[in-house]
Amino acid sequence: MWKRLLGGKLSPPMDVGQLADAGQAKRLLMLEEGATPSGDYILGPWLASLGPPVVRLDARQPPHTGQIEPGDFIVVQRYLHAPWRHAIERQRRELGGLAWFLDDDLLDPAALAELAEPYARKIRQFATSQRPWFEQMAAQWWVATEALASKYAQMRPTVLPLSPPRALIDPCRAVRVVYHGTASHQREIEWLHGVMAEVQRRSDVTHFELFGELPVNRRFRDLPRVAVLHPMRWESYLAYTASRTADIGLAPLLPSVFNAGRGPVKFIDYTRQGALGLYSRTPPYEGFVRDRVDGVLLAQDANAWVEAILHWANDADGRARCVDAARARFG
Structure with missing residues (x-):
């Protein structure tokens, strides 16, 4: 079923406990669809505080050869496109870790039913339908709010703090x-x-x-x-x-x-x-x-x-x- 759903051969699942701490990674690769409030106010500052170099990449652009290096910790903000998914599958065991950051409730059909259909369709295509993939890849779950952490408690999510850099507060x-x-x-x-x-x-x-x-x-x-x-x-x-x-x-x-x-x-x-x-x-x-x-x-x-x-x-x-x-x- 997984091969048919995801279009490729997957590595065996890994225990979450086997994942390396993001702070010990060689680099932190942040995949985002361009700059966003959550990226600048929450995820970017959190990654910067961990220590390793942070590389912010546009997830809409496919990765080039060698862009993912052994020891990298990859963080996906909201959406993951197929070229990046395939690249992560190929190099999953070489990674320092993988995390999925959710700043909205992208997984509940009842929540999506309240949105404009074009927006809901995008969420279903690039987020909701890929939840099984993130689970199979043993991705850590990082969320922006306590409400999301409570709703998806079975995934043991980490709540990231709202911590915009001083330069954004006092531009x-x-x-x-x-x-x-x-x-x-x-x-x-x-x-x-x-x-x-x-x-x-x-x-x-x-x-x-x-x-x-x-x-x-x-x-x-x-x-x-x-x-x-x-x-x-x-x-x-x-x-x-x-x-x-x-x-x-x-x-x-x-x-x-x-x-x-x-x-x-x-x-x-x-x-x-x-x-x-x-x-x-x-x-x-x-x-x-x-x-x-x-x-x-x-x-x-x-x-x-x-x-x-x-x-x-x-x-x-x-x-x-x-x-x-x-x-x-x-x-």
Whole structure:
């Protein structure tokens, strides 16, 4: 039955008591489907506290040859995909141990019946149906809550503490860089992708925000620390920007007949938010913005914008002086 269910020959079951302590492992391999709250708040810090080097791997990407080394302790967060399952089967007896970390109740059909069907289907495919495999592989059970530990007490689970690292509790001051262009700025939005990618590669403190529909969200999904907001009515935008400040506002403007008729409204948008505006050195901004007095004028060159964002992200005093000068223009 196991061969038919799991699609491969399994090693004989091992007693849980024979498993090596994770703290004595050569390395701790943490398999996760990208970064998650439970990974950063619970599992990652717990593994880091044990001593051996922690290697966080995307479980959606198949393992390459040699990625699992003898003595490794593998921890699966929630879901295990077939390529990793097969690799673990082949090297199970060489491992320092295996654990399955559950941060939700992924095993009770009654619990899954309360969820949206696409989400429940994923859980059944990658978690619920693989419970027999984890039991056959003599995996330790690690859970996030006392409720899960009580419900699945027969598996003798270990409850991991909620222990986020101090850096997440007291993060460094983020620099918010916004681009509040509408759907009429599709060329500028696309142009900014490369600028944002380079800035994010070189800085850990810059956080970008822009507006866009689903295609824009998909386009920028590959970049870290980028929020794409759904477009909103003018009244809602006024209320939103009144409740949130920004540090730098971007206003690139590529040459076009339509753009030639625009006004410098972004100057007001960004001044309202307390943001230093970076503007294209072209009308309507050239001749209106006083360069490095109440804003910054830039040639339409990607490298120039990257360097300007990085420079002003590290000059809070300079940004404040420009914002004060911009506000003074309106009495």
